[in-house]
Amino acid sequence: MQLLATLASAIFAGAAAYINIVEHPARMSCGTELAVTQWAPSYKRATMMQAPLALLGFVCAVAAWLSGSSVWWLVGGLLLGLVVPFTLVVIAPTNKRLLSHQLDKRSEEARRLMRRWNRLHGVRTILSVVALVVFLLST
Secondary structure, three states, rough: OHHHHHHHHHHHHHHHHHHHHHHHHHHHOOOOHHHHOOOHHHHHHHHHHHHHHHHHHHHHHHHHHHHHOOOHHHHHHHHHHHHHHHHHHHHHHHHHHHHHHOOOOOOOOHHHHHHHHHHHHHHHHHHEEEEEEHHHHOO
């Protein structure tokens, strides 16, 4: 269970960091309209990968803790698992607005939403990296 939790966390953290450090700045450099247009399918595809990884890592970490591993496995699992409710509660309104057909993709609002989304996604990146560090230090 520890190996699966660590692997899921590492893949999630790597993908999340890539999005913040490489993909999002690259898309924004193409202008707001194109960035918003590209963001939608990218976000949907990333969700299909990252949500299961977060849940798998969480479940495996909790299972490791329940099987007698240190409380740090629970801590790491909770940190990684937090990305799901954070996304559903905190980021969802921004996502919904970015996906809205009423949004003018060339507007200042669209640019602000994209910047906000990147900052909020950064929280997911930090949570997953910290979870990974906790897992690595607990082995």
